[in-house]
Amino acid sequence: MVLGDNEVTQSVDASTRDRRVQVRRAALAGSIGTTIEWYDFFLYNTAAALVFPHLFFPSSTGYAGVMQSFATYAVGFAARPVGAAIFGHWGDRLGRKTTLIVTLLLMGLSSAVVGLLPGTASIGFAAPLILVLLRLVQGIAIGGEWSGSVLLAMEWGDQRRRGLLASFAQVGVPVGLVLGTGGMTLLSATLSRAEFDAWGWRIPFLLSLVLVAIGLVIRLRILETPMFAAVVAEKKTSRAPVKDAVRHHWREILLSAGLRFSEQLPFYLFTSYVLVYVVQRPEFSNTFVLTAVLVGAAAELVLIPVFSQLSDRVGRKRVYLSGSVLTAAIAFPYFTVLSHSGHALIFVVIIVSLIAHAMQYGPQAALIGESFPTHLRYGGAGLGYQLASVFAGGPAPLLATWLLHKTGTPYSISIYIVLSAVVTVLCVIALPDRSKADITDPSVYAR
Template sequence: MVLGDEEAAKALNAQDTERPAQVRRAALASAIGTTIEWYDFFLYNTAAALIFPQLFFPASSSYAGAMQSFATYAVGFAARPMGAAIFGYWGDRIGRKTTLIVTLLLMGIASGVVGMLPGTETIGVAAPIILVTLRLIQGIAIGGEWSGSVLLAMEWGDQSKRGLLGSFAQIGVPVGLVLGTGGMTLLSATLSDEAFDSWGWRVPFLASLILVGVGLMIRLRILETPMFAAVVAEKRTSRSPVVDVAKQHWREILLSAGLRFSEQMPFYLFTSYVLVYVVEEREFSKTFVLNAVLVAAALELVTIPWFAQLSDRFGRKRVYLTGAVLTGLIAFPYFAVLENGGHLILFVAVVLSMIPHAMQYGPQAALIGESFPTHLRYGGAGLGYQLASVFAGGPAPLLATWLLHQTGTPYSISVYIVLAATVTVLCCWFLPDRSRSDIADPATYSPRPTR
């Protein structure tokens, strides 16, 4: 099954007749879709730090409970490349739009079930098993969501503004973080500890079902992207897009994965692990640190599109490399503040730590997406982006917890961050910058024909 000829023709004709409206819809659908996906994902991250250890692993010590909770958290990251492969196949076969509707439904339903899941004291060992299964489903959905959302905006819009348009999908991360963390912060601040731990944390998970309905309404109104519609109309889709992209563009996939180390790994330390460290080690309140993360996420609503726009002007790699170097430079000062700083300076450190992240995350969508041809772009960009989750984002809070326990000093985590920044600088250096190139497949290109 591939994109129908009639819908492909609609998308191609819309380039002239409805292009401005479709570009706006694509950008909106991209931003709102990823917002909902990341809202659900970050809710789990926050609950994994604050709620799940005692709810699903009550017999464990504080350290063991945190390790077990972050292990289930890591499972979602391990599933992401699987989702990228599954939905990459369909995204490069039947199109971006249909695939994105499925990923949105998967994530929303899984999150709603998490919000209704009883704890270990109620249903025993089945509780953590179901929790891990739902986290796997979330990871698969996120794995298929990202590249489709990025391409939806990038392939519809002005090609001289690909960095800015691709960043609409990236904005979903801070918006999702604001909504998810903001919901948890509000409930944590207004409810007693007993009420929050027993039922308050469930409310934001259940609310995701409403958000999914809104997202579906928006995504159903958009057309397929003109670039992919042209591939379909000229019968140039691949029979096995994921296999083909792995064979033909393995170098770009690996470099795209390495590109993300200094962006993704510190991000999850600065937004998720920090909740554990500041509350457990410094004995600051949950509400205080949640507020700091919330303000940091709000700052990224401005900085992500700004740095993406700068990449359209000055080139992706120049902006991206600057962010990676800054990440390495702040690694030791950041944990020095977390270990010794007072409330004000610690709050400022958590907020400002997001600036180097935004310098990378803003241009990242276009930098990775531009590295692959249209007929293989969904799978190639998705695999490159999500492969990093297995080695960078997923294990980060788990390894940070282990490093602090083994060494007794948070500066071992700083070394971890510097190593990640080094990997990113090297991979970014070797990945070609195509920010000034035409990324549409030439009409003369002929991959293996579709059956």
């Protein structure tokens, strides 16, 4: 599906009314697409904490099983930069819309197959191997999805509201978390543990196919963004956009990856590792922790657009740095509460941790997207965003499990979170703030 002359003309010459319609469609397509992608991804996260250790690694000890399960979880993160490079190339060559349809299909189909995969008891060592392969496909799809979803709305809408418009794709993350975690919570609460482990956890994975069908209908109705259509019309697309992005904007790529540390690393501890940590105390159930995460995600649905809109007014960096500092500030109290407090305080601290995440995740899309020129934006923003997955998000639950095992204290994990915030603060300070800049002007990116 190559971007044709007719679609280029329609996008560039869209009337004010048509533009408003396309902005709404683009915002919906971005948010629904990322909702589906992250619904699938969070299902895997939850299953990795609750089901996969004994289903795919039954002969391992409790500690080893959790480590092996989180290792397959980390594989998906390692694949994300690969997906960003592959789809970044085509997103900056063929357009945002076409590429996003492919990523949606990849993610949905691979997740449905996870829901059908027999355990080690049925097919032996092939089960964890296939699981890892499917996780790789998921990671590649996610790697190509994010920047395209962000750019759909950001490049269609009013440039004075880029923070808010780009955040519609970010909203898909808590929506996916609500749907994925909510589905697991409902099944965990209504089924016996034996039923949940045997077949209940598979139902949400199979429902991915329904969501993919909805997402495809929406994405097929979107025109290419006018910013990219103008690049095509002027014949300014790059022949090797990812290579050019790395060559000319390597600094922005690295800083974009670094600024994500205090957003992404703690987030996967706050939403995935917390399931393992809290339920070690016998008075707490899976359902309780899942419900707390669910409520925190619901709060993010409201707060991500709020903080994004605030970044349009006061600048991305101010809002982002505030969220990073708050994350560092709660790192030690967070594990004190989880280790020693009762249900009410634990519920509150889980929600607060996700508020700190929303302060960063909302403005983040525009902050990274604005750092690259239009003809290299899909690949450059995607690489910067997804590189953090290798060093921050992916290893986080694995390293947290190891740190607790080796040190015997959860405060070693708190130090880990604080260090991530230090990396973020330094990178945000070093990255130019283009909140108020005209990102269609090439001189904005001149050295």
